[in-house]
Amino acid sequence: MKTKTFNLVVLIWLLGSLSAVAQKESNQILYGPYLQNMSPNEVSIVWVTNKTAVSWVELAPDDGTHFYLQERPKTFAANNGIKTEGRIHAVKLKGLTPSTKYRYRVFSQEVLNHEGTRVTYSARVASTTAYETLTFVTNDYSKNSMSFTMVNDIHARSGVLNQMLQLAEPLKNDLVFFNGDMMSSIENEEALFNGFMNVAVKSFAQKVPMYYARGNHETRGAFASRFQNYFSPLNPNLYYLIRQGPVCFVVLDSGEDKPDSDIEYSGITDYDAFRTAEAEWLKEALKSKEFLEAPFKVAICHIPPRKDWHGEAEVLNKFVPLLNEAKIDIMLSGHLHKHVKEASNSQVHFPILINSNNSFVKGSATTNTLTLEVIALDGKKTDSLTLSK
Numbered sequence: 145m146k147t148k149t150f151n152l153v154v155l156i157w158l159l160g161s162l163s164a165v166a167q168k169e170s171n172q173i174l175y176g177p178y179l180q181n182m183s184p185n186e187v188s189i190v191w192v193t194n195k196t197a198v199s200w201v202e203l204a205p206d207d208g209t210h211f212y213l214q215e216r217p218k219t220f221a222a223n224n225g226i227k228t229e230g231r232i233h234a235v236k237l238k239g240l241t242p243s244t245k246y247r248y249r250v251f252s253q254e255v256l257n258h259e260g261t262r263v264t265y266s267a268r269v270a271s272t273t274a275y276e277t278l279t280f281v282t283n284d285y286s287k288n289s290m291s292f293t294m295v296n297d298i299h300a301r302s303g304v305l306n307q308m309l310q311l312a313e314p315l316k317n318d319l320v321f322f323n324g325d326m327m328s329s330i331e332n333e334e335a336l337f338n339g340f341m342n343v344a345v346k347s348f349a350q351k352v353p354m355y356y357a358r359g360n361h362e363t364r365g366a367f368a369s370r371f372q373n374y375f376s377p378l379n380p381n382l383y384y385l386i387r388q389g390p391v392c393f394v395v396l397d398s399g400e401d402k403p404d405s406d407i408e409y410s411g412i413t414d415y416d417a418f419r420t421a422e423a424e425w426l427k428e429a430l431k432s433k434e435f436l437e438a439p440f441k442v443a444i445c446h447i448p449p450r451k452d453w454h455g456e457a458e459v460l461n462k463f464v465p466l467l468n469e470a471k472i473d474i475m476l477s478g479h480l481h482k483h484v485k486e487a488s489n490s491q492v493h494f495p496i497l498i499n500s501n502n503s504f505v506k507g508s509a510t511t512n513t514l515t516l517e518v519i520a521l522d523g524k525k526t527d528s529l530t531l532s533k
């Protein structure tokens with residue numbers, strides 16, 4: 145009996161200690177920061193903390209002054225005048241100058257309690273010290289050249305992604321595309337970051353922007369509907385135009401590959417209506433100055449247009465006529481897990497480069513030449529394509 149009482153006391157003490165440790169766990173940045181939706185005048189910065197917090201970004205020009213020369217301007221994560229409290233933080237920096245390098249730090253401060261109008265906070269946590277600030281360079285339509293890397297169909301093989309990024313050296317590029325199916329399904333936040341984003345953040349995404357074209361596998365899993373909390377979080381849509389120098393990229397979301405009524409989707413999808421709305425947006429986007437004046441026009445679309453599966457046919461019927469009319473130079477796709485190069489034909493008036501799941505594409509452009517190289521995991525170039533004006 146005495147032993148039982150002793151064990152019970154020890155158990156209660158252990159539980160109490162564990163609870164105290166849990167309560168004392170400090171606020172930390174779990175994931176990120178990383179750049180999203182870079183343009184000549186704006187960029188969004190995203191990161192995740194373990195505690196509910198308010199957040200902001202400090203910004204400084206890259207002018208040789210010490211970060212501590214003066215208090216740097218802060219931009220807060222806020223909505224309708226109230227600072228946003230949450231674990232996923234997204235701040236849009238506006239009014240930036242094109243082709244300009246900036247330094248930044250992100251901050252989060254845990255919100256401990258609200259009592260009437262009184263709010264209690266914990267200590268602040270920052271991405272870096274002032275001696276190790278992160279940097280980015282804004283886009284510029286008038287740049288004479290640009291370069292990019294595209295990967296796709298990684299399916300949470302973070303080691304393969306790491307291998308590709310080591311070969312691609314994206315820090316030497318203007319931008320990186322993730323062209324869909326980076327995961328097989330999205331079950332939770334931890335899986336999302338362990339699957340590919342932690343590798344991306346470590347490799348380049350704090351300094352070079354990543355643009356995401358959603359694939360048909362990011363649409364699956366219990367966490368799939370939260371996708372936009374992390375990617376393009378302050379944009380209206382997951383499809384958009386991105387212009388850097390001589391190239392305007394039309395980033396499309398091709399949705400799911402089977403009919404919405406398919407048994408595999410359990411009645412949770414509505415992609416036909418989604419793609420119809422996207423086509424309406426596309427029709428207007430293709431009339432924009434940034435698109436019309438770009439020497440090269442490139443569509444980024446995970447599912448290539450074909451007649452076989454429903455999603456492929458939707459791309460063919462809803463997007464391709466508009467892209468034909470807008471005289472797109474080429475479409476870059478994935479999805480098939482094999483390398484395919486398709487020439488233009490009577491229905492699709494532009495070539496399509498379908499990248500496999502075990503290679504990446506290195507792109508570079510001037511105002512009169514666009515070169516695409518396909519690089520295998522051993523670093524060898526397996527194919528290339530040059531378009532000239």
Ligand SMILES: [Fe+2]
Binds near residue numbers: 480
């Ligand atoms: Fe796919």
